[in-house]
Amino acid sequence: MSRTPFTVPDLTGRRAVVTGASDGIGLGIARRLAAAGAEVVLPVRNPRKGEAAISAIREQVPGAAVSLRELDLSSLASIAALGAAMRAEDRPIHLLINNAGVMTPPGRQTTVDGFELQWGTNHLGHVALVAQLLPLLRAGRGRVTSQLSIAARAGSIDWDDLNAERSYDGMRAYRRSKIAFGLFALELDRRSRAGGWGITSNASHPGIAPSNLLMARPELGRAEAVRGRKVIGFLSRHGILAGTVESAGLPALYAATSPQARSGHFYGPQGIGGLGGPPGEQKSWPTLRSIDEAERVWQVSQEMTGVSFPATTPPVAPRA
Numbered sequence: 001m002s003r004t005p006f007t008v009p010d011l012t013g014r015r016a017v018v019t020g021a022s023d024g025i026g027l028g029i030a031r032r033l034a035a036a037g038a039e040v041v042l043p044v045r046n047p048r049k050g051e052a053a054i055s056a057i058r059e060q061v062p063g064a065a066v067s068l069r070e071l072d073l074s075s076l077a078s079i080a081a082l083g084a085a086m087r088a089e090d091r092p093i094h095l096l097i098n099n100a101g102v103m104t105p106p107g108r109q110t111t112v113d114g115f116e117l118q119w120g121t122n123h124l125g126h127v128a129l130v131a132q133l134l135p136l137l138r139a140g141r142g143r144v145t146s147q148l149s150i151a152a153r154a155g156s157i158d159w160d161d162l163n164a165e166r167s168y169d170g171m172r173a174y175r176r177s178k179i180a181f182g183l184f185a186l187e188l189d190r191r192s193r194a195g196g197w198g199i200t201s202n203a204s205h206p207g208i209a210p211s212n213l214l215m216a217r218p219e220l221g222r223a224e225a226v227r228g229r230k231v232i233g234f235l236s237r238h239g240i241l242a243g244t245v246e247s248a249g250l251p252a253l254y255a256a257t258s259p260q261a262r263s264g265h266f267y268g269p270q271g272i273g274g275l276g277g278p279p280g281e282q283k284s285w286p287t288l289r290s291i292d293e294a295e296r297v298w299q300v301s302q303e304m305t306g307v308s309f310p311a312t313t314p315p316v317a318p319r320a
């Protein structure tokens with residue numbers, strides 16, 4: 001099955017930031033951006049893995065303009081430090097791809113700030129990052145793309161237990177983090193339009209691909225993990241209901257760089273079940289449609305993280 005029908009346009013002179021680019025889907029995204037001529041910043045938790053990622057990119061894109069910054073999305077202090085360092089560099093950001101993520105860690109874990117790990121990393125961490133980088137994104141008329149998951153097609157936000165303190169289920173918490181993050185991405189589009197911030201925001205999901213996220217599942221029993229790896233590896237190899245780690249980056253790349261991709265819209269693989277295949281626009285999932293919930297996510301996330309976005313009166317008109 002052909003998996004690369006989308007070519008990233010020329011990005012010479014553009015500066016991109018990609019989270020979670022030391023591995024998996026994010027590494028492929030960063031490599032393609034660099035190949036298209038962008039200067040790519042990789043904020044990573046582990047500098048050693050970051051150096052290896054840069055070597056891997058330069059092997060395929062000699063002379064690629066890639067550099068590392070330190071970022072732990074599970075720490076608001078680390079996010080603030082990255083924001084301060086990048087604002088001090090005072091260079092516009094044209095693309096921000098919020099790709100990093102963690103899924104179903106073994107048992108309920110918390111960030112250094114005490115948030116349930118998936119809620120704190122996948123959602124709140126990226127909200128805080130966008131707030132920290134907002135002046136640079138505005139300066140670059142930046143495009144923000146946020147990576148969701150097919151898991152967010154179902155489930156809901158348990159507003160009374162955002163941190164899963166009363167009851168914890170790993171997949172429920174993952175879904176919640178990705179639904180909230182999707183609602184945030186769409187609300188960012190609405191707020192930017194209403195406030196004239198000059199940035200765009202859309203969302204993507206990669207389908208399913210055999211990255212560490214799915215192939216190393218320490219929370220599963222050994223037999224179950226091996227079975228899962230075999231099934232996903234088989235599906236990916238045969239292009240059935242799954243992509244490769246490389247192709248899974250295409251929806252985010254399309255959302256972030258295609259002249260056809262629109263702010264406030266949603267992109268994913270167009271294959272059977274939306275799990276693999278070429279990237280394109282897809283109908284938003286019911287979990288992402290409530291404007292009331294999006295506004296609530298917007299407010300609650302600022303309260304929980306202590307970051308703030310410029311005030312705007314929420315627009316009443318539905319999204320275009």
Ligand SMILES: NC(=O)c1ccc[n+]([C@@H]2O[C@H](COP(=O)([O-])OP(=O)(O)OC[C@H]3O[C@@H](n4cnc5c(N)ncnc54)[C@H](O)[C@@H]3O)[C@@H](O)[C@H]2O)c1
Nearest residue numbers: 020023024025072073074099100101149208209211212213
């Ligand atoms: N692989 C899939 O099938 C699949 C399916 C749906 C959604 N996704 C989403 O795609 C994105 C990329 O995942 P992947 O499959 O490449 O997984 P991966 O585990 O290979 O990569 C995840 C990346 O996020 C980074 N990360 C995790 N916690 C971090 C933290 N606290 N601070 C900074 N970086 C952190 C990791 O270091 C890694 O680089 C994630 O948002 C994931 O939820 C993946």
